[in-house]
Amino acid sequence: MKTIGRNVKTLLASAITAACLFSASAQALTLKLATDSGTQGSPAGEALKKWGELIEQKSGGDIEARVYYQNELGGQQEVFDLHVAGDVDVMLNWPMTSYDKRIGVIYTPYMTLSWDEALEAYSPGGWVNNMLGGIYQDIGLKFFGPWPEGFNGVGSRGKYALNIADADGLKVRTMTVFPAPQTMQALGYQTAAIDWGEVYTALQTGVVDGEAGNVIYWDYEYFRDSLDYFVQTKHFFMTGVLSMNQDVWESMTEEQQKVVSESAIEIMNEQFKAAREQDEFYINKAQEAGMQYFEPSAEQLGEFAKAAREQVWPMMDKEIGSEIMDTIRSNASPL
Helix, strand or coil: CHHHHHHHHHHHHHHHHHHHHHHHHHHCEEEEEEECCCCCCCHHHHHHHHHHHHHHHHHCCCEEEEEECCCCCCCHHHHHHHHHHCCCCEEEECCCCCCCHHHHHHHCCCCCCCHHHHHHHHCCCCHHHHHHHHHHHHCCEEEEEEEEEEECCEEECCCCCCCCHHHCCCEEEECCCCCHHHHHHHCCCEEEECCHHHHHHHHHCCCCCEECCCCHHHHHHHHCCCCCEEECCCCCEEEEEEEEEHHHHHHCCHHHHHHHHHHHHHHHHHHHHHHHHHHHHHHHHHHHCCCEEECCCHHHHHHHHHHHHHHHHHHHHHHHCHHHHHHHHHHCCCC
8 A cells, every 4th residue: 555655646646747848848939030131050050050959048937038040930031020020029130121111221232341340330239330229229129239251242154343344234133122223233233123132043044144232142152052252342341230039028028038139149149150151161262163253452442432422322312311320420431
């Protein structure tokens, strides 16, 4: 009888423990993390994965992270829509301007011309960083900080351009956000605004002769068999953004907020240290794969920058406001 009693007590204790564990698991907060650009194994994909892992570790199991990579939840605009709507809680995004054209500040051509200037401007407390935080808040997103990649350029086949005149006749893909097409037109190119998920087909079918929306990593990784040249025109300093839906953020406890925020800062700080070396690594990889790489001279870069500032910045006064553009003019790299 004593043995039976002990067994009953053991079974009851096990059942209570299991019930408690099940209850704790059922109460765990689940966050959906996504990126609009970056497959599993890519730098952006790995950053998102690590962000999710840090959230789970730091929360001690209180938060579960489910990670979705490029195209798993839709195209670039679709995933950003989900983020604003709260169906994607946490995101590493390359922001779309459909909700607020002021987000286009991140795509202002030739704000900065060197790595040191760019990293200072985008770092916490930097003048670009401060502008982005307020804009994101206005569309219902919690802004944690940027995820810098570096200066972008133009990948092309058959022909390349180191000045405006030579760009004549080259048709390049641009991002679908303002002022990406307008910037490349100022540099002398013909343009086609194409969603990221359709770029490969556009290159293969000859719809465009090149791609002008990214740092060299993306052109090397996805299109090196289609592109012969890469000219680092530096028209944009490319950076992703670490953000969270504001309503979801406010629904969490202070401890949960601290976990997500601290994890985001860790990911951001790692990328600030790694970005320049990462970009140089892929410049070398692209050349090893047969792509010819060109860095315009100071004079050539000055021609591009002057044309873009003269033609595109006045458009941006109308689209994002003179107050923001005056801040940009006051802080931008001198030509």
